[in-house]
Amino acid sequence: MNFDLRMDGKVAIVTGGAMGLGKGIAAGFASLGANVAVADVNEKAGQETVNEIVQAGGKAKLYPLDVTKSEQFEQMVKDITGEFKRIDVLVNNAGIAAKADCVDMKVEDYRRIIDINLTGVWIGCRAVAPVMMEQKYGKIINMCSLLGFVALAGLSAYASSKGGVLQLTKTLALELVDYNINVNAVAPAYIATELTNNARTDKERFEDILRRTPKKRLGNVEEVVGPVVFLASELSSFMVGETILVDGGWTAW
Ligand SMILES: NC(=O)c1ccc[n+]([C@@H]2O[C@H](COP(=O)([O-])OP(=O)(O)OC[C@H]3O[C@@H](n4cnc5c(N)ncnc54)[C@H](O)[C@@H]3O)[C@@H](O)[C@H]2O)c1
DSSP: OOOOOOOTTOEEEEETTTSHHHHHHHHHHHHTTOEEEEEESOHHHHHHHHHHHHHTTOEEEEEEOOTTOHHHHHHHHHHHHHHHSOOOEEEEOOOOOOOOOGGGSOHHHHHHHHIIIIIHHHHHHHHHHHHHHHHTOEEEEEEOOGGGTSOOTTOHHHHHHHHHHHHHHHHHHHHHGGGTEEEEEEEEOOBSSGGGHHHHHSHHHHHHHHHHOTTSSOBOHHHHHHHHHHHHSGGGTTOOSOEEEESTTGGGO
16 A cells, blocks of 8 residues: 655646635645646636745646536647646536525526536546546546535535536446546535635525534635545545545534
């Protein structure tokens, strides 16, 4: 067993790497020595993240990417393999959220959430898996959510997308297991990022979240980066199709 978490020489893609959890994951991988592709639609924030990583002594590059566009994902894979000859880790992290009851939500808003959060993960795996299959090595980590396990009113689109990520993770894990590729996921509860701004500023909603969380607080970005690093390492080599809850105890009772 290799207990080393270092990622020197490894090439890792983090979608949605410009901000929030993706930014933390990109910085975490870079601090362990990986070459990190920060892949994001938000080029300005993505470049700032890359600059911060490089200033801290890490290796990172911005790849403008909309995860819903398969041709963009495939072009990025070509560009990265052209430069590095391999891709070791893919973190399908890009995601959005919106809260509205089903009857109040526009169909296009529902579709957008499914498109980015679920179809974007499928597109990413489809684009990167052939490279990993060829090299007979790979770690794919998908960003699920507590809402992939439990439901809350007003989150039908988001929860459906994340429930889909849970099943997609299991299915792809089975399709790729013979190629020495581990496909797993992490499922955080509420973490303090842009995505949860609304939930945190709505007093009633925030109190409800705290009441449901034995830890009595939101998680922080680093507390999600740890499990992602674990799934990117050899420490998790026997984990296949697993989704790890990182929920401060929400589902423990
Ligand atoms: N923050 C939480 O509490 C929480 C909890 C569970 C799961 N998650 C999941 O973690 C992931 C990251 O969430 P976050 O909190 O860091 O959100 P965030 O809003 O802080 O960051 C999301 C990033 O994804 C990028 N992005 C959005 N659409 C994109 C697209 N089409 N193509 C490429 N990039 C795109 C954004 O530009 C941004 O950089 C999401 O999948 C989210 O559902 C977050």
